Amino acid sequence: MVSFIDVVRGMDHDALARLFHARPDVASPSPGTLTSLAARVTSPGSIRLCLSTLSRPYLDVLEAVAILQSLHVSTDDDTIAHALDSHDVIGPRGPLTLRTLLDTLDALALTYPHNARGERRLAPGVADALGPFPAGFGPAAPEGYSGPTTKNDLISALSPAVQDDALTVITTLTWGPPIARVPRDLMTRTTLTPTHAALRELVACGALLTPEPGTVVLVRDLAFALRDHRTHRGLTPWPAHASSSLTPHPHTPAVTAPHTALTCATHALDTIRHLEHLLTELAHRPAATVRSGALAARELKRLSEALAQPPVTIARLLEVGYAARLLRRDDNEPHDIRPTLAAKSWLGHDTPTRFAELVTWWLASSRTTWTMIDDDGKVTSVVDPTRHDPWVSTTKQHLLTVMDAAGNGATRGLVDACLTWCTPRHTAPSDIITGILDEARFLGVVTDHVLLPGLAEHGPAQALTDALPQPVTQCIIQGDLTVLVPGLPDPSLDDLLTACADIDSRANATTGRFTSESIARAFDRGWSSESLLAQLTQVSVTGIPQPLDYLVRDVARRHGSIRVGGLASYVRLADDALVAAVRASPALRTAGLFELAPRVLGSALPVAHLVGSLRDAGFSVVVEDHAGAIVVADDVPVRGFIPVRAVARRGEAPEGLHGVGSEPVAAVAWAPVTEITDGQVEQHTQLARAVRAAEDASLSHGYGDSPRPEDQEGPGVSSESSSDPVDGNTGGGRSPHAHGRDGTKHLHEGAAVVGDHVLRLRDAIDSGMNVDIDLVDSHGQITTRTVRPLTLDSGRLRVLDPARDVELIIAVHRIVHVQETS
Structure with missing residues (x-):
């Protein structure tokens, strides 16, 4: 037979590298030896974390092996296949064979080959992590059990009067859940219903166990026989495959890929356009924050009025901008919210690239933005720094990949079912999925629970490019001063209409209206009446209607009758000679100085910039406030764009998702062991070699075999002890094997010994067998006890001492040797 530690020690570098990649928690910090790695792999926390990433078929296989192993039934491949009633299952990317599932579980170190007959066993600790009722089975029969183990035995043990009711109860419990609530006085009450009478006989004959008063549970051995020696009714298939065979409701509208693409593109364009306006607004007038860092409520109202959008939209735009570092x-x-330098670059990109950057950073963001909107739709604490959780990013990617695999026509119920199938032991609550879907719909990533076509295959930039219809370069201007673009306007046409018309709607067609205010807005941007009419004439298929011509010329006649100039700073000088010197300085030609009054010059440069220019030109400068008091020039605030804080990979886009506009969104691995990149191969291989070298060194010194303490030389080693070494809170005793004979510590060797003890204890817990353990007390003396390990967690071992029939708690660091009872 092969033990689990032997399997771990026999792994080659490739197998160890794949294990480190699939279960990164066991690779950090670096394990000292393979023995300590095996102990880490079988720790309850690591096993629970690994199980939380497994899809339903993998858990089905683990439960089947756990049941067969607990009943001492063969666990070869054929028996496992019979227990599962299946050799393969339909997954989201095609069929998954039982061989693939078993090999993957071996690679994850959750199962391992046990002997030459091809039988498998669960790694220590896995059976306990699966829970008390794996696959709907109750506990195994206790020692000395003499109750029925087959259906014939059960019928023989029951009286004819209750057989029908008893079989009905057993049938209900057979496929789980195996536990039921019954009256606490079931065995003593005098008046019984037929069901209660059947339950009493089932308890009396041993078919049902009573772990506590008022509770009965079906014994595992009998349930296995009643299931015809099966643990499952087949491996659980991908829910979308099962639903695809159903006939859709006749009144359910069909969701086509072109419709989905157009709807997503419309949402994406709206978000990008509104975000551009928000960045422009905040560049001119930053938004104030409260002490907690969240946006002030009055600022949310101001931005909502400035952009003519509801507060919810403004809040989502701010969160998207925060996630994208814009x-x-x-x-x-005063700690205002301002655009960053990255926003300047983003504004200079084309629309697909902008969309790709937003999707990239949104996927990487861990912010829980849906929590800022309450049930009544009221927005509170926008961009609150505390609204984040580290698991949000993984949930987003998982959700989008599941939706891609579900295909068109997916419903919310189907999406939830697929998510549960992927990670049954770690499924996000419904309100979280709803919040993420709302964010994705706002970005244009999904619509009607269907992913943007091409997003997973080609990346967001190419997907949006394919979704956008052919741009329209001309519009229809009508006599009632309305304008219509029958389709997606070309960027130049969109800029023109945005500048001179009020846009009413943007969807499959763009509609707008020319007003005096919109025409004046175009003149404010530098247009003249002639240039504006010429541009509109080029793009209009109907020419320029007379009302529009009159409107443009009338607004132009009145526009600019009152003019206002800006003054960012001024210079006050002591005498006329200094004025002449400043105006004649070649270094100040770009400062744009002009005379406001005698010995007073004005400039369009900000104060800080003007002070720097004057000092560079060799003049002594001080800064004064509006009252003439001198202030420190370095304290003058500089408005505008601010630097970007370094985040993932020092400011680069997070990898593992997709590059901007090129690489596809990374799919969630349907098999837990994914492909390893070249860089990961090198990193994990180096770690595997280091751990292997440490293990070889440990074995060469004889520590890997964990010799018994009485075979060691040195003082303080005795087979008897007058004190009880169970209490782990006293000081002193450490394992003598953690030190060499010269008193020097050998950390790797000590870790190997402790790891070997832990593995043997977990094997004993899974098998329910007794072991002999040697314990060191606070005086360094050793005593041996025969115990039955029950649980092992957080450095504490709970055992049953059969000799005294008491339970004890033992500190693991006091155990110096473990071996099976002979």
Whole structure:
């Protein structure tokens, strides 16, 4: 037979590298030896974390092996296949064979080959992590059990009067859940219903166990026989495959890929356009924050009015900008929310690239933005720094990949079922999925629970490019001063209409209206009446209607009758000679100085920039406030764009998702062991070699075999002890094997010994057998006890001492040797 530690020690570098990649928690910090690695792999926390990433078929296989192993039935491949009643199952990417499932579980170190007959066993600790009722089975029969183990035995043990009712109860419990609530006085009450009478006989004959008063549970051995020696009714298939065979409701509208693509593209364009306007608004007038860092309520109202959008939309835009590093809170006073330098670059990109960057950073973001909107639709604490959780990013990617695999026509119920199939032991609550879907719909990533076509295959930039219809370069201007673009406007046409018309709607067609205010807005941007009419004439298929011509010329006649100039700073000088020197300085030609009054010059440069220019030109400068008091020039605030804080990979887009506009969104691995990149191969291989070398060194010194303490030389080793070494809170005793004979510590060797003890204890817990353990007390003396390990967690071992029939708690660091009872 092969033990689990032997399997771990026999792994080659490739197998260890794949294990480190699939279960990164066991690779950090680096394990000292393979023995300590095996102990880490079988720790309850690591096993629970690994099980939380497994899809339903993998858990089905583990439960089947656990049941067969507990009943001492063969666990070869054929027996496992019979227990599962299946050799393969339909997954989201095609069929998954039982061989693939078993090989993957071996690679994850959750199962391992046990002997030459091809039988498998669960790694220590896995059976306990699966829970008390794996596959709907109750506990195994206790020692000395003499109750029925087959259906014939059960019928023989029951009286004819209750057989029908008893079989009905047993049938209900056979496929789980195996536990039921019954009256606490079931065995003593005088008046019984037929069902209660059947339950009493089932308990009396041993078919049902009573773990506590008022509870009965079906014994595992009998349930296995009643299931015809099966643990499952087949492996659980991918829910979308099962639903695809159903006939859709005749009144359910068909969701086509072109419709989905167009709807997603419309949402994406709206978000990008509104975010551009928000960045422009915040560049001119940053938004104030409260002490907690969240946006002030009055600022949310101001931005909502400025952009003519509801507060919910403004809040989502701010969160999207934060996630994409386009906005952040200034580190300097007054801590306003401002655009970053990355926003400048983003504004210069084309629409697909902008969309790709937003999707990239949204997927990487861990912010729980849906929590800022309450049940009544009221927005509170926008961009609150505390609204984040580390698991949000993984949930987003998982959700989008599941939706891609579910295909068109997916419903919310189907999406939830697919998510549960992928990670049954770690499924996000419904409100979280709803919040993420709302965010994805706002970005244009999904619509009607269907993913943007091409997003997973080609990436967001190409997907949006394919979704956008052919741009329209001309419009229809009508006599009632309305304008219509029958389709998606070309960027130049869109800029023109945005500048001179009020846009009413943007969907399959763009509609707008020319007003005096919209025409004046175009003149404010530098247009003249002639240039504006010429541009509109080029793009209009109906020419320029007379009402529009009159409107443009009338607004142009009145526009600019009152003019206002800006003054960013001024210079006050002591005498006329200094004025002449400043105006004649070649270094100040770009400062744009002009005379406001005698010995007073004005400039369009900000104060800080003008002070720097004057000092560079060799003049002594001080800064004064509006009252003439001198202030420190370095304290003058500089408005505008601010630097971006470094995040993942020092400011680069997070890898593992997709590159901007090129690489596809990374799919969630349907098999837990995914492909390893070249860089990961090198990193994990180096770690595997280091652990292997440490293990070889440990074995060469004889520590890997964990010799018994009485075979060691040195003082303080005795087979008897006058004190009880069970209490782990006293000081002193450490395992003598953690030190060499010269008193020097050998950390790797000590870890190997402790790891070997832990593995043997977990084997004993799974098998329910007794072991002999040697314990060191606070005086360094050793005593041997025969115990039955029950649980092992957090450095504490709970055991049953059969000799005294008491339970004890033992500190693991006091155990120096473990071996099976002979």
